[in-house]
Amino acid sequence: MSTAGSKAPAGWVNPLLDGRDKRLPRIAGPCGVVIFGVTGDLSRKKLMPAMYDLANRGLLPPGFALVGFARRDWADENFAELVHDAVREHARTPFREEVWARLCEGVRFVPGSFDDDASFDDLASVVAELDQQRGTGGNHAFYLAIPPATFPVVLKQLSRTGLAAPAGDQWRRVVIEKPFGHDLRSARELNDIVNDVFPEESVFRIDHYLGKETVQNILALRFANQLYEPIWNSHYVDHVQITMAEDIGLAGRAGYYDGIGAARDVIQNHLLQLLALTAMEEPLSFSPGSLRGEKIKVLSATKLAEPLDETTARGQYSAGWQGGTKVDGVLEEPGFHDSTTETFAAITLNVDTRRWAGVPFFLRTGKRLGRRVTEVAVIFKRAPHLPFETTMTEELGQNALVIRIQPDEGVTIRFGSKVPGTAMEVRDVTMDFRYGTAFTESSPEAYERLLLDVLLGEPSLFPVNAEVELSWAILDPVLEHWAKCDRPEPYAAGTWGPPSADRMIAMAGRTWRRP
Amino acid sequence: MIVDLPSTTTSAVNHALIDMRERGGAVALGRVLTLVIVTDDSAQVEQSIEAANEASKEHPCRVLVVARGLKRAGTRLDAQIRVGGDAGASEVLVLRLYGPLADHGDSVLVPLLLPDCPVVAYWPGAAPGIPAQDPIGRLAQRRITDTAAANQPIKALESRRSSYTEGDTDLAWTRLTPWRALLAAALDLPPYEDVKTVTVSGAADNPSTDLLAGWLRSRLHVPVRRRTSPPGGGVSSAIMERRSGRVELVRPDGKVGTLRQPGQPDRRVPLRRRPVRDCLAEELRRLDPDEIYQAALQALTEVDGRNGRRGGSAKGSQPGATRDETRADQ
Structure with missing residues (x-):
């Protein structure tokens, strides 16, 4: 265990660190973060609060610096105020004046636009100044919380000003958010553009799902227990359903969403990552x-x-009643009226390995569905022989293991149990494990974990190039197929998707679970 | 919800618990450990419960508070059950023991421990001389004491050292974690040099200062000196001398620390003294023996300037304590 970001001479071991000393948190080495798009929602609601929470937990290095870059006529104080308000409103941990005061000392703002050379020169000198004043040691992460269309110009500027090039044992890292392209070709282009300036090991692609405790728990559940792995294969598993349902509509994001759609927005990244974690073989170790x-x-x-x-x-969702409110259909959103962009997508995948031969994986996601839920449901085969009469097991379904990612994180196992009474009658019951009751009401936010990992240079939870491109390669044929088809089928808001989704799974002889 | 059960028995308490679960839906499943708090029947009871409730947000547990009342009274057990909003994420049972029963808290606890879950004992005030051999301590996998809350903290620390048993831990040690993390991180930067000598300062009766000195001694095997600073501030500074200069972490006001290193600007860090609930939450996070704490305790005898004693020449180790081989003092 060593603090990342520094390269100690071979053979040097920090005498104060010891693998057995599990109390010691990993504090990031001296460093700073530069956020582009600092006035946006992501930055205000997630990044800045996460940084404060890290500071509050004592995980940021002393002398940490936060630089905002945006087209605003602001001084450092104005920016500090924005950060302060964001932290006050959205931070998970209680607000403490002394923590804020220390964080605030390292807050800087650089006004300017992306195509203005002078503002990037300013940024470079602010960063150099921070190395002097705050001792950030030339280690900086650049967080691009901006639309991908602006990546090339920002990256070019970072390269031009030398900000992207670390000297000696310093590091420079770049953090990017989805979408990572809109198909395989554009993903490759984007990767090329990014890799042109930052080498792949310095690129951190945020898929915030991977920062969630429950997602990491899939690995613990599967590989730390003896109980599940023996049945985690096609002998026992009938099929797998991975669902991410949102109850919100586009609500103002129509502009971003048009032309992207549910498959690109969610299946390509979150759901395929969940599939990978659910279906992968046991890694030799937990090394990245x-x-x-x-x-x-x-x-x-x-x-x-x-x-x-x-x-x-x-x-596409149409107008309807959802959870007691009347909501508009997607085609009534401004600028969306003749769009063929889907708001619900479902696909069927096979994993061609011995472990999963013949086990379909059904992935679905959508907006304005019944409720907000993300889960992985592993549905098991029926027992091959039931020594009961059919009347006794009429109400017995298939055993299921459901990993709830959000909300109400936990694991549910569904199995048959005898109904009390004189007759032998078997019915489904559930056994429920809730994260919230067994541990941590106060578990860290996904962004906290991911930001810290960026600063530590710990890449396990970030998808690499190859994963992004493979995901597009899987999804591309569907997107091309859909492009040739008619309009998406409408479904009433507040339901679980269009009839074609039910037909799709019925063709495979299964039914959707109601999450 | 709070239910009082005056003059009762443990089976009645268990019965009431199940009853409350069925009627109120107050779910007591999914608890990961039983936390036993041993106090006298004073204001300490409420303070400890509050700390435990906060800690329970991270580790939902059953909290059993054993409050020892008057021994001269007749034998009696008064119980109080708190669940829901009055108990954080835990369920709290306050057990007040009077008369001869006050010395047999363990007998009251046994039927109330959660099945197949670890038991943690916590003495917020005075602790038994040898926690591991205390009847309640024996029920627990982990025993948390707080030498800083003892009447004579340094003497209490000495007793922890001589009687250390796997599973012992002390909040004076937990309070040090941020200090230790910062010092360790400071050495992780260039120049990568060996530390020559160490000086740790803190209030005379502050056991954390001693433990920090002990820890540095056990890790670095170089002369470590303990100095006294004005009372009330806890640990005030730790200074590591290297060839290129000093690595200094100083906290004069008990709130904000300053980290000084040659070739680096001074860095200020929030380094507030940690409230008990934070320490307790950290303690409950791990339930295995803390070898690093053990080594720090054992190295206390090798620290110069503790209570005017010379390092190395201090009292020899006592039974039950294995002393680390002394490598340094060259």
């Missing part, structure tokens, strides 16, 4: 290399089930 290796292997083996007409479904 082994983990990614296994994820890449399983993604390479993942194929679409054909024909796409029957194994995929898409839809």
Whole structure:
């Protein structure tokens, strides 16, 4: 265990660190973060609060610096005020004046636009100044909380000003958010543009799902227990359903969403990552290399089930009643009225390995569905022989293990149990584990974990190039197929998607679980 | 919800718990450990419960408070059950023991421990001489004491040292974690040089200062000196001498620390004294023996200037304590 960011001479061991000393938190080495798009929602609601929470937990290095860059006529104080308000409103941990005061000392603001050379020169001198004043040691992360269309110009500026090039044992890292392209070709282009300036090991792609405790818990559940792994294969598993449902509509994001749609927005990244974690083989170790290796292997083996007409479904929500309020259909959103962009997408995948042969993976996501929920449901086969009469087991479904990612994180197991009474009658019951009751009401936010990992240079939880490109390779045929089809099928807001989704899974002889 | 059960028995308490669960839906499943708090029947009871409730947000647990009342009274057990909003994420049972029963808290605890879950004992005030051999301590996998709250903290620390048993831990040690993390991180920067000598300062009766000195001694094997600073501030500074100069972490006001290193600007860090609830939450995070704490305790005898004693020449180790081989003092 060593603080990342520094390269100690070979053989040097920090005498104060010891693997057995589990209390000691890993504090990031001296460093700073530069945020582009600092006035945006992501920055205000997630990044800045996460930074404060890290500071409050004592995990940021002394002398940490935060630089904002935006087209505003602001002084450092104005920016500090924005950060202060964001922290006050959204931070998870209580506000403490002394922590804020220390964080505030390192807050800087650089006004300017992306195509203005002078403002980037300013940025470079502010960063150099911070190295002097705050001792950030030339270690800086650049967080691009901006639309991907602006990446090339910002990256070019970073390269021009020398900000992207670390000297000696310093580091420079770049953090980017989804979407990582809109198909395989554009993803490659984007990767090329980014890798042109930052080498792949300095690129951190945020998929905030991977920062969630429950997602990491999939690995613990599978590989730390003896109980599940023996049945985690096609002998026992009938099929897997991975669902991410949102109850909100586009609500003002129509401009961003038009032309992207549910499959690109969610399936390509979050759901395929969940599939990879659910289906991958056991990694040799939890080192970033082994983990990614296994994820890449399983993604390479993942194929679409054909024909796409029957194994995929898409839809657009129409006006309806959802949870007691009347909501508009997506086509009534401004600028969306003749869009063919889907707000619901479902696909069927096969994982061509011995472990998963013949086990379909159904992935679905959508907006304005019944409720907000993300889960991975592993549905088991029926017992091969039931020594009961059919009347006794009429109400017995298939055993299921459901990993709830959000909300109400936890794991549910569904199995049959005898109904009390004189007759032998078996019915489904559930056994429920809730994270909230067994540990941590106060578990760290995904962004806290991911930001800290960026500063520590710990890459396990960030998808690499290969994963992003493999995911697009899986999804591309569907997108092309849909582009040739008619409009997406409408579904009433507040329901679980269009009838074609039900037809799709019925063709495979299964039914959707109601999450 | 608070339910009082005056003059009761443990089976009645268990019965009431199940009853409350069925009627109120107050779910007591999913608890990960039983935390036993041993106090006298004073204001300490409420303070400890409050700390435990806060800690329970991270570790939902059953909290059993054993409050020892008057021994001269007749034998009696008064119980109080708190669940829901009055108990954080835990369920709290306050057990007040009177008369001869006050010395047999363990007998009251046994039926109330959660099945198959670890037991942690915590003495917020005075602790038994040898926690591991205390009847309640024996029930627990982990025993948390707080030498800083003892009447004579340094003497209490000495007793922790001589009687250390795996599973012992002390809040004076927990309070040090941020200090230790900062010092360790400071050495992780260039120049990567060996530390020559160390000086740690703090209030005379502050056991954390002693432990910090002990820890540095056990890790670095170089002369470590303990100095006294004015009372009330806890640990005030730790200075590591290297060839290129000093690595200094000083906290004069008990709130903000300053880290000084040659070739680096001074860095200020929030380094507030930690409230008990934070320490307790950290303690509950791990339930295995803390070898690093053990080594720090054992190295206390090798620290110069503790209570005017010379390092190395201090009292020899006592039974039950294995002393680290002394490598340094060259």
